[in-house]
Amino acid sequence: MHDLHRSTKNRKGFYVKMKFFKTKNAKQEKPFFVKYFKWILWFSLSFYFFLKFLNNHDSGNINFKTTIVNHSHRALSESILHQPKNNQGLLNDMKVYVYELPSKYNTDWLSNERCSNHLFASEVAIHKALLKSRVRTFDPTDADFFFVPVYVSCNFSTVNGFPAIGHARGLLSSAVELVSSELPYWNRSKGADHVFVASHDYGACFHAMEDRAIAEGIPEFMKNSIVLQTFGVKYQHPCQNVEHIVIPPYVSPEKVQLTLSKSSIDGRRDIFVFFRGKMEVHPKNVSGRYYSKRVRTEILRKYGNDRRFYLKRHRFAGYQSEIVRSVFCLCPLGWAPWSPRLVESVALGCVPVIIADGIRLPFESTVPWSDISLTVRENDVAKLGNILDYVATTNLSMIQQKLWDPKLRQALMFYDDVETGNATWEVLVALSTKLDRSQRRSRVSSE
Ligand SMILES: *[C@@H]1O[C@H](CO)[C@@H](O)[C@H](O)[C@H]1NC(C)=O
Numbered sequence: 001m002h003d004l005h006r007s008t009k010n011r012k013g014f015y016v017k018m019k020f021f022k023t024k025n026a027k028q029e030k031p032f033f034v035k036y037f038k039w040i041l042w043f044s045l046s047f048y049f050f051l052k053f054l055n056n057h058d059s060g061n062i063n064f065k066t067t068i069v070n071h072s073h074r075a076l077s078e079s080i081l082h083q084p085k086n087n088q089g090l091l092n093d094m095k096v097y098v099y100e101l102p103s104k105y106n107t108d109w110l111s112n113e114r115c116s117n118h119l120f121a122s123e124v125a126i127h128k129a130l131l132k133s134r135v136r137t138f139d140p141t142d143a144d145f146f147f148v149p150v151y152v153s154c155n156f157s158t159v160n161g162f163p164a165i166g167h168a169r170g171l172l173s174s175a176v177e178l179v180s181s182e183l184p185y186w187n188r189s190k191g192a193d194h195v196f197v198a199s200h201d202y203g204a205c206f207h208a209m210e211d212r213a214i215a216e217g218i219p220e221f222m223k224n225s226i227v228l229q230t231f232g233v234k235y236q237h238p239c240q241n242v243e244h245i246v247i248p249p250y251v252s253p254e255k256v257q258l259t260l261s262k263s264s265i266d267g268r269r270d271i272f273v274f275f276r277g278k279m280e281v282h283p284k285n286v287s288g289r290y291y292s293k294r295v296r297t298e299i300l301r302k303y304g305n306d307r308r309f310y311l312k313r314h315r316f317a318g319y320q321s322e323i324v325r326s327v328f329c330l331c332p333l334g335w336a337p338w339s340p341r342l343v344e345s346v347a348l349g350c351v352p353v354i355i356a357d358g359i360r361l362p363f364e365s366t367v368p369w370s371d372i373s374l375t376v377r378e379n380d381v382a383k384l385g386n387i388l389d390y391v392a393t394t395n396l397s398m399i400q401q402k403l404w405d406p407k408l409r410q411a412l413m414f415y416d417d418v419e420t421g422n423a424t425w426e427v428l429v430a431l432s433t434k435l436d437r438s439q440r441r442s443r444v445s446s447e
Pocket residue numbers: 065066069070073100
């Protein structure tokens with residue numbers, strides 16, 4: 001671990017020094033460079049090959065190796081960045097620097113395959129997409145935003161299989177300590193231009209239970225930063241009291257594609273109302289709270305024997321094949337208002353019926369939620385049957401028509417490549433509205 005520290009430090013240090021060296025000495029050295037250009041070129045090439053030779057024969061020399069590898073990387077990235085491209089104007093030429101943290105903060109967790117596929121996996125997907133993105137810069141002095149890639153949701157409990165996020169604060173704070181001690185950018189802005197993902201129930205509060213989440217609050221060190229989080233409500237809430245962007249939960253695009261490819265072509269939907277998931281008959285009082293505020297229990301009580309409702313309480317791996325057969329898909333709150341059902345319903349053409357008072361949905365400027373979903377108040381679940389019957393006889397086909405738009409599917413799902421319309425792209429669009437936080441820009445405009 002110490003070695004990794006040191007190599008990161010040296011690598012970055014070299015970078016920054018290079019920059020300073022250039023700007024300070026460029027003027028007086030110019031005639032010299034011009035005069036001896038050939039010699040310098042010859043010398044650099046020889047030196048390069050000499051180092052290459054050293055590399056092959058002395059793998060212990062980490063410093064030389066990293067600087068060369070990373071230098072060539074930078075040249076490559078700049079040539080990519082200078083390619084003409086569409087949509088660049090949209091993002092206002094925004095640049096994002098992705099910290100290269102030791103693997104214990106992120107990629108080590110990927111040894112568990114679930115890590116990059118479960119509902120909180122946007123922390124992995126966004127990182128992967130940024131690494132390949134054209135907005136990425138390898139030069140931190142040129143960056144508007146700094147992405148801190150820490151995977152906190154991949155420590156699965158051996159007891160219940162759910163992600164244990166108890167270690168999240170510690171892991172994040174140690175990452176912040178690392179980047180703030182080794183590079184000047186965190187201190188420069190006190191973290192204001194730094195970006196984190198907090199993709200679980202109560203986002204930046206890092207707890208699944210609302211009262212505990214509120215009690216523990218947003219970690220002090222994150223309060224100035226930008227948090228990409230699945231949690232969002234339309235009212236004041238301590239867990240979104242931070243600059244943030246509401247993102248969709250992760251749903252694997254490959255899995256959705258597979259489901260769609262297997263579904264019948266005529267698209268007949270023989271299930272009227274679908275829900276599968278945790279529904280307690282006698283919900284437990286967990287520190288003063290009931291799961292789903294008892295909404296799911298109420299749905300089961302009222303509609304458990306109703307033939308229009310297909311309600312299942314047990315997990316079933318093939319549940320997407322049921323969504324694709326359904327007209328309405330219930331998306332009631334769980335511990336938190338949001339759920340992956342929102343994305344799955346849209347992706348598979350089942351009209352989402354959102355039952356989570358005050359929920360704020362992702363990418364509202366791109367996804368016309370009110371045209372493609374229904375919202376039912378938590379107190380009105382007993383009227384669900386009547387409401388859905390009424391919609392079915394009035395405006396259902398119009399809703400379905402608007403819902404069945406591949407653009408929406410793409411906007412809500414994370415793909416490895418960032419392209420117009422993908423969820424990571426939507427994140428970048430939202431981030432580009434916060435460029436007033438960019439130190440690079442304020443520096444340029446004040447000069
Ligand atoms: C140098 O940077 C590249 C690009 O970020 C990275 O993939 C690579 O691991 C770095 N090289 C070393 C030796 O750390």
